Amino acid sequence: MSVAFVKEESAEAASETLLPDRPISPHANLVTEAGLKMLEAALNEARTAAEAATAIEDINERRRQSANPLRDLRYFTERVRTAEVVPAPETADKVAFGSHVTFEREDGRVQAYRIVGEDEADPKAGTLSYVSPVARLLLGKAVGDVVTLNGQEIEITAIA
Known part of the structure; x- marks a missing residue:
């Protein structure tokens, strides 16, 4: 039978539709x-x-x-x-996974984010992954604490 009458693609063309797995975070x-x-x-x-x-x-x-x-x-x-x-934090004494944290940068910008898991993080929507550089600096800190990120100071102003 002629290849023209075979409905299936070649193996090469079929492999183009096999996508690599999405990377899983360590x-x-x-x-x-x-x-x-x-x-x-x-x-x-x-x-x-x-x-x-x-x-x-x-x-x-x-x-x-x-x-x-x-x-x-x-x-x-x-x-x-x-x-x-991870259950919601019981207190707002320190920044924890699930906390809403507000901080002020040296340039006067005030930002607020909730610390969440990697798949639910969306900085434009106000959520940061707990493994992001900013979140890692903020975790365990309290209101009034100052951390340095890329040479710029960030002061925690509220935790909810």
């Missing part, structure tokens, strides 16, 4: 309760997308459409499996 997978819910929702979304892709009749299109969902499915399955929920 750090502990600490999450807030909301972070765990976000991971579970992302896992369900990936599962739904992967199932939808399996319904596609054309094998070439099925491979293309399932590449991202299958990669996400592997990633979020692992992140949910290894998630360690």
